[in-house]
Amino acid sequence: MRVVLQRVKSSQVTVSGRLVGQIDRGLNLLVGIANTDTEAELDWMAKKCLGLRLFPDSDGEENGRWDKSVTDIGGELLVVSQFTLYGDCRKGRRPSFDKSAKPTSAKVLFEKFVEKLKQSGLRVETGEFGAMMEVSIDNDGPVTLLLEREAISGKSEA
Numbered sequence: 001m002r003v004v005l006q007r008v009k010s011s012q013v014t015v016s017g018r019l020v021g022q023i024d025r026g027l028n029l030l031v032g033i034a035n036t037d038t039e040a041e042l043d044w045m046a047k048k049c050l051g052l053r054l055f056p057d058s059d060g061e062e063n064g065r066w067d068k069s070v071t072d073i074g075g076e077l078l079v080v081s082q083f084t085l086y087g088d089c090r091k092g093r094r095p096s097f098d099k100s101a102k103p104t105s106a107k108v109l110f111e112k113f114v115e116k117l118k119q120s121g122l123r124v125e126t127g128e129f130g131a132m133m134e135v136s137i138d139n140d141g142p143v144t145l146l147l148e149r150e151a152i153s154g155k156s157e158a
Contacts, residue, residue, distance in 0.1 A: 007142075027070050034099050
């Protein structure tokens with residue numbers, strides 16, 4: 001599982017000109033599901049996204065120490081499926097998506113991931129799975145991280 005996590009002032013996603021998800025201060029998560037992912041990867045990633053200390057310890061102190069998580073600040077989450085995060089561009093000129101989960105299984109895992117995030121009590125918005133989406137991100141910082149959790153031999157790392 002791969003997530004591009006961005007600390008945002010606001011973010012929104014539209015499909016065919018229709019607003020489908022919008023948040024204010026919080027995190028924008030672009031989520032790629034691998035064909036080997038299990039619920040263990042979802043659990044780990046949800047805890048990591050909710051617990052990472054990425055926000056200054058006091059409002060208005062942008063250069064201060066990052067001591068608060070999105071949960072601590074009562075932030076919001078915009079979660080967007082992004083199978084292209086598993087695009088392999090090492091050979092040729094066209095990406096290979098062999099490691100991406102098939103759409104039917106990816107959708108189930110993506111929806112479970114979103115549910116795990118919602119259990120935090122935070123406001124969680126999403127894009128539209130499988131649609132061509134336009135994502136607008138007002139990146140705060142900018143702060144952008146790549147999180148990755150791979151299953152090993154069919155089992156997750158501890």
